[in-house]
Amino acid sequence: MIPEATVARLPVYLRALTALAEGGIRTCSSEELATAAGVNSAKLRKDLSYLGSYGTRGVGYDVDYLRYQIAREIGVTQDWPVVIVGIGNLGHALANYSGSRSRGFRVVALLDADPERHAEVVAGVPVRPFDDLEAIASEHAVAIGVIATPAAAAQDVADRMVAAGVTSILNFAPAVISVPDGVDVRKVDLSIELQILAYHEQRKAHEHERDHVAAAIGGDA
Amino acid sequence: MIPEATVARLPVYLRALTALAEGGIRTCSSEELATAAGVNSAKLRKDLSYLGSYGTRGVGYDVDYLRYQIAREIGVTQDWPVVIVGIGNLGHALANYSGSRSRGFRVVALLDADPERHAEVVAGVPVRPFDDLEAIASEHAVAIGVIATPAAAAQDVADRMVAAGVTSILNFAPAVISVPDGVDVRKVDLSIELQILAYHEQRKAHEHERDHVAAAIGGDA
DNA sequence: AGAAGTTTGTGAATGCGAGAACAAATCACC
DNA sequence: GGTGATTTGTTCTCGCATTCACAAACTTCT
Numbered sequence: 001m002i003p004e005a006t007v008a009r010l011p012v013y014l015r016a017l018t019a020l021a022e023g024g025i026r027t028c029s030s031e032e033l034a035t036a037a038g039v040n041s042a043k044l045r046k047d048l049s050y051l052g053s054y055g056t057r058g059v060g061y062d063v064d065y066l067r068y069q070i071a072r073e074i075g076v077t078q079d080w081p082v083v084i085v086g087i088g089n090l091g092h093a094l095a096n097y098s099g100s101r102s103r104g105f106r107v108v109a110l111l112d113a114d115p116e117r118h119a120e121v122v123a124g125v126p127v128r129p130f131d132d133l134e135a136i137a138s139e140h141a142v143a144i145g146v147i148a149t150p151a152a153a154a155q156d157v158a159d160r161m162v163a164a165g166v167t168s169i170l171n172f173a174p175a176v177i178s179v180p181d182g183v184d185v186r187k188v189d190l191s192i193e194l195q196i197l198a199y200h201e202q203r204k205a206h207e208h209e210r211d212h213v214a215a216a217i218g219g220d221a
Numbered sequence: 222m223i224p225e226a227t228v229a230r231l232p233v234y235l236r237a238l239t240a241l242a243e244g245g246i247r248t249c250s251s252e253e254l255a256t257a258a259g260v261n262s263a264k265l266r267k268d269l270s271y272l273g274s275y276g277t278r279g280v281g282y283d284v285d286y287l288r289y290q291i292a293r294e295i296g297v298t299q300d301w302p303v304v305i306v307g308i309g310n311l312g313h314a315l316a317n318y319s320g321s322r323s324r325g326f327r328v329v330a331l332l333d334a335d336p337e338r339h340a341e342v343v344a345g346v347p348v349r350p351f352d353d354l355e356a357i358a359s360e361h362a363v364a365i366g367v368i369a370t371p372a373a374a375a376q377d378v379a380d381r382m383v384a385a386g387v388t389s390i391l392n393f394a395p396a397v398i399s400v401p402d403g404v405d406v407r408k409v410d411l412s413i414e415l416q417i418l419a420y421h422e423q424r425k426a427h428e429h430e431r432d433h434v435a436a437a438i439g440g441d442a
Numbered sequence: 443a444g445a446a447g448t449t450t451g452t453g454a455a456t457g458c459g460a461g462a463a464c465a466a467a468t469c470a471c472c
Numbered sequence: 473g474g475t476g477a478t479t480t481g482t483t484c485t486c487g488c489a490t491t492c493a494c495a496a497a498c499t500t501c502t
Contacts, residue, residue: 005489011416015395029449038397042491049451057450058498074416075423082415089314096310097411105415143422144415167425168418170411174236176259184421186414190318190391193407194303194326194365195232195295197389200405201364202296204388226459250479263461270481278480279468 002073006047010070012037013044017067029060076104081140083166085157086149087112087120087127090172094148095122105144109136113153130157137164144168151175158185223294227268231291233258234265238288250281297325302361304387306378307370308333308341308348311393315369316343326365330357334374351378358385365389372396379406 002010016036020028030048034041048054048061054069055061071077082105084094091110098107110122113130120127128136136142145166147157154173161169168184171177174192179185223231237257241249251269255262269275269282275290276282292298305315308331319328331343334351341348349357357363366387368378375394382390389405392398395413400406 003489007420008413008417010420011410011413012397014416015412016397030451031449036397038399040491042493043489045449045451046490053451055450056498057496058448058500060449073420075419076416080415080419080422089310089317093310093314094411098415104419144418168422170414170418176233176237176257178259182425184418186418188409188411188414189232190315190409191236192229192232193391193409194301194319195235195297196229197365197391197405197407198296198301198325199228199231199294201301201389204403224459252479261461263463264459266480267460267482274481276480277468278466279470279478281479 002050006050007074009037009039009043009047010074012039013047014067014070014074014076017063017070021063021067026063027060028063030055033061071104074104078104079106080104080144081106081108081142082144082146083107083109083111083133083136083142083161084146084148085111085130085133085161086147086153086173087117087122088148091148092122094146094172095125098123108140108142109133111136113149130160133160134164137161137166142166144170146170146172147177148172223271227271230258230260230264230268231295233260234268235288235291235295235297238284238291242284242288247284248281249284251276254282292325295325300325300327301365302327302329302363303365303367304328304330304332304354304357304363304382305367305369306332306351306354306382307368307374307394308338308343309369312369313343315367315393316346319344329361329363330354332357334370351381354381355385358382358387363387365391367391367393368398369393 013033016033020036030041030045034044037044051069051073054066082098084091084107087095087110091112095107095110098105107123107125109132110125110127111130111133112118112127115129117127118129143166145161145168147154147169149157151174154171154175155177158169158171158177158179162179162183167182169177169179171185171187174189177185234254237254241254241257251262251266255265258265272290272294275287303319303326305312305328308316312331316328316331319326328344328346330353331346331348332351332354333339333348336350338348339350364387366382366389368375368390370378372395375392375396376398379390379392379398379400383400383404388403390398390400392406392408395410398406
């Protein structure tokens, strides 16, 4: 049983290893890999220890071997069929991104409720009516769905996805969606990320203010 | 000092409160707001207690009042100038999204290294050369930058942003970027989110398999 | 072969967040 | 004015995640 925090970092390690492999590097230490992944080396080693003992003391890790082990653990040695619902600006970006960049996933359908879009072909995949969801999902055994619709439609789309057999949802719509037990939802929200940054930014600004005031009154304690 | 986990949820509460206000609701209990935000009511109350005592026992929270208090705490009562670098599919989506939907942020510039794009106008903002970054950042006192470039360019863009005075970065590029102390970075990564879902999906599949095997051999312990 | 130097894997300590549970405060009703 | 119902704010406990520190294991050099 791998801790959730570790699961969230495994893809980062995988990408770092891929970058090293492309650079022709065959072996790396936990320190090097940790730097490439932007984490602490102790944390990296503990994370990897949940998968097994794939390193060699005194030497480090074999890049290709570790890469395969992590990919297998995550489950991206096979290809997961994915449907994307909502082909606006964001849907376009996601379709292109998933289509070319990332191995492990295959976009089997792009769906949109707007008939205007049904003529389009994005990243080689035609946009089809949202009502085709059930047919496509059962035909390709789709387990992963992406919601890129406006907030108002998100819950409906989620319900239909779940009914069609989808058990993992990636939600880009700025809305909280509720799903039955056994269905995983991950949420990505631009606006929330910006607001978190704004909070810290504001705190920095206040910090400065206090510094200025302190300097002005000559405080040195 | 508000805990980081709480800070990350405040924007969710803010959005839920806005939705309630738009529905004409003037007052709500922690239970109602928690449901709308998709969290536990005890957690919600504890989060809000870090801001102060803005509720009334036996009654609940005044929607508008609480909304303002949270907005003030986050820092979105003012407008933060934002620059977006990399106007591909994703950049388009972000520009449109930030432009219309979210209050608290103002896109002051869209930058791209590709001269082909400098003719475009997205969401009312013209796309300008990346080299204009420093001039724009100092003119508008930009503190928040968004990176929507390919991975290879991300570190360069981040360095230039930091040099130009940006102290908070939202990174959509699939790359780890390193910045000096005092600069905040948040990372959003489609591919990583999908891989996390794939991991859980795979575990569900294995679970099923084991169930089938158990059923087949008639195990009931 | 043995000693010195590296690097992994893990046990222990610390800190943080989640949730349960309850006391304090307010409202409604008599 | 007092009693019961309701709801907040807070304390307490538990579990998870991070980090340190070190023993075990491997390599290299003499």
